[in-house]
Amino acid sequence: RQTGTVETDAEKHDVEYLTPISIGTPPQNLIVDFDTGSSDLWVFSTEMAAKDIKGQAVYDPNNSSTSEKLQGSTWQITYGDGSSSSGDVYLDTVTIGNLTVPNQAVEAATKVSDEFTDDANNDGLLGLGFSSINTVQPTPQNTFFDNIKNNLDAPLFTADLKHGAPGSYNFGYIDPAAYVGNISWTPVDSSQGFWSFTSPGYAVGTEAMRNHSISGIADTGTTLLLLPKSVVKAYYEEIQGAQYDSNQGGYVFPCSPTPPDFVFGVSDGIVTVPGDMVSYAPVDSANQDCFGGIQSDTGIGFSIFGDVALKTSFVVFDAGGLQLGWGAKN
Ligand SMILES: O[C@H]1CN[C@@H](c2nc(-c3ccc(C(F)(F)F)cc3)no2)C1
Numbered sequence: 001r002q003t004g005t006v007e008t009d010a011e012k013h014d015v016e017y018l019t020p021i022s023i024g025t026p027p028q029n030l031i032v033d034f035d036t037g038s039s040d041l042w043v044f045s046t047e048m049a050a051k052d053i054k055g056q057a058v059y060d061p062n063n064s065s066t067s068e069k070l071q072g073s074t075w076q077i078t079y080g081d082g083s084s085s086s087g088d089v090y091l092d093t094v095t096i097g098n099l100t101v102p103n104q105a106v107e108a109a110t111k112v113s114d115e116f117t118d119d120a121n122n123d124g125l126l127g128l129g130f131s132s133i134n135t136v137q138p139t140p141q142n143t144f145f146d147n148i149k150n151n152l153d154a155p156l157f158t159a160d161l162k163h164g165a166p167g168s169y170n171f172g173y174i175d176p177a178a179y180v181g182n183i184s185w186t187p188v189d190s191s192q193g194f195w196s197f198t199s200p201g202y203a204v205g206t207e208a209m210r211n212h213s214i215s216g217i218a219d220t221g222t223t224l225l226l227l228p229k230s231v232v233k234a235y236y237e238e239i240q241g242a243q244y245d246s247n248q249g250g251y252v253f254p255c256s257p258t259p260p261d262f263v264f265g266v267s268d269g270i271v272t273v274p275g276d277m278v279s280y281a282p283v284d285s286a287n288q289d290c291f292g293g294i295q296s297d298t299g300i301g302f303s304i305f306g307d308v309a310l311k312t313s314f315v316v317f318d319a320g321g322l323q324l325g326w327g328a329k330n
Helices: 144-151 229-236
Strands: 004-010 017-023 028-035 041-043 068-078 084-096 099-112 124-127 156-160 167-171 179-187 196-204 210-218 225-227 243-245 250-254 262-266 269-273 279-282 289-292 294-296 303-305 313-318 323-329
Touching: 028 041, 041 084, 068 099, 099 144, 179 196, 179 269, 179 313, 196 229, 210 225, 210 229, 225 229, 229 250, 229 294, 250 294
Parallel strands: 028 124, 041 099, 210 303, 225 294
Antiparallel strands: 004 017, 004 167, 017 028, 017 084, 041 124, 068 084, 084 099, 156 167, 156 313, 179 323, 196 210, 196 262, 225 303, 243 250, 250 289, 262 269, 279 289, 313 323
16 A cells, blocks of 8 residues: 655646646656546647647657557546547556556547647646546546555545645645644535535634535635635625626725635534635736635536635545545644
8 A cells, every 4th residue: 555745836826736747658747737626637748739739748658668549539528617628548657746557548638728728837637536527438537546546545635735835735645744633524425526515604704604505516626716606795795895897707806905714614614715815816917906716606506615715724535435624734
């Protein structure tokens, strides 16, 4: 049985967190976006048109002595922001930190949407959702975590994302030095392929908790905290000058003073999103107004606890107990 760890780096404004992996023999090093909200491991590849590649590293299956084409298999995925990619599939060796899966399905892109082409530092995505939503046809493939979890000391991984600083993903163990106090555990409903849970309530600033069930997914690949419209409205009502700005496509408010904290319940515990993390980023060069890190989940069908929520905590994704653990960072 083994354990592993890998460092992940925050992009500007923590818009995404990029993590190094290596694929093939000899190893080809790429930097990808670990995404607990999807379940495909796909990468930029030599099978793409040159015009769709702008600075990314690419996987070349022909340059790997261990690659094996999964004949007849294809994949196509669309993300929450409408971006998309598609291609074909190889089995090859994938290493993350000190952990290696010999026959991992590596989805080589033949096409990616402009958003991916324009995201120069991102060479692909590594899904950490449940394999039931892997898009490979005709036979869906396992995620890296599903392939390795039975070889781990425990079938879990942890995400310790930081605000504007490198964080880490650990596999197979809970690092007691990473959190203080007790971890709050809440059951996961994996029936839709996500790490889905229900928060019992929320509070704005120092006010009392409101009983209000919020069902959503823990999604490392989504930047913001997307909540029900009524909750978002109640939060921004507490900020002088906050308003919904249709040009920006969300709530905007004066960058100072610091807005109130946002607190949500996790089973018997609470998670506090500090006000200074709710000021996601200045909307203008004069830095007067800030775009909110809390926005509405309208149209999605569930809430999304993205990086704005996750980076406040040490989060345990426990596939054995089918539960999520939220701990206060050390
Ligand atoms: O679908 C849900 C699953 N998790 C969320 C997610 N979204 C992305 C993403 C990453 C990078 C880009 C681009 F580079 F800008 F194109 C776009 C979307 N990664 O995970 C949403």
